[in-house]
Amino acid sequence: MNIDWSKAPKGATHYCPIRKTWLKQGGHCTWLSWSPFGRTHEEVLIGWTFCHPPEDESALIKEQWTGEGLPHIGAVCEVRRIAWGDTWSKVKVLCYGEKRAFFQNADGTEQSLRLDKIEFRHIRTPEQIAAEEREAKAKEMYLSVYFAVSEESWDHVPEAMRETFRKAIDAGWQQVAP
Structure with a gap:
């Protein structure tokens, strides 16, 4: 299935062909679903709302990270601390806080680093x-x-x-x- 990501609402990280909706994976393992219309308690509802996690995450179509900005939650990429001149390390992005990024390292350990002190790149071929x-x-x-x-x-x-x-x-x- 070919998805036109230019039609995705701002912040969308996945498309669910089963639900036929855009999804956004938030921090702390939360999922949000895009509602372009609807009502809740007599109020017009347009925007991101909390939803149950997808039943089968393998069926989801992820937006590919372009290398610009922050990688998506769940993305596997490389990271290094800028000021220390560290070597690049392969990580899986777990979530973001206000000032920190949380990763799982290749050895399975978890780590957090300040967002203003790190840089990301794609895993090199x-x-x-x-x-x-x-x-x-x-x-x-x-x-x-x-x-x-x-x-x-x-x-x-x-x-x-x-x-x-x-x-x-x-x-x-x-x-x-x-």
Whole structure:
């Protein structure tokens, strides 16, 4: 089933084809259902209302996280603390509070971190990892050839020259200790 997410109400994280409604997974394992019309106690009802959790979550269609903003609850992604220069860690997002995000780490332990001190990214594919490693080796080769330059100078190297270093890496170049 192909869902047009441009028609989803703001905040929708799932579409339930069984109920034919938009859903939003809130914090603390709550679920909200979009009601575009209706009445409750003689008041017009338009918006998000609490609902029972879906019977079969595997039937739900999740909106894909674009990498912008916060990942959806239940999303598996990578996170790191900005100021500490931590390595990226694979996590499952459990919920968000006012100032913290709560995760389940790959080893099953749970953790929370301040939202203003972390950043998220998609889990990288093997191709992305290989491309990053290739680029790092090309930069290392450049720095070993032009040892008097700073690491920041790599950003200003012309693309043709960068590609030459990448091709040397592909051909098997390795730095050997003197």
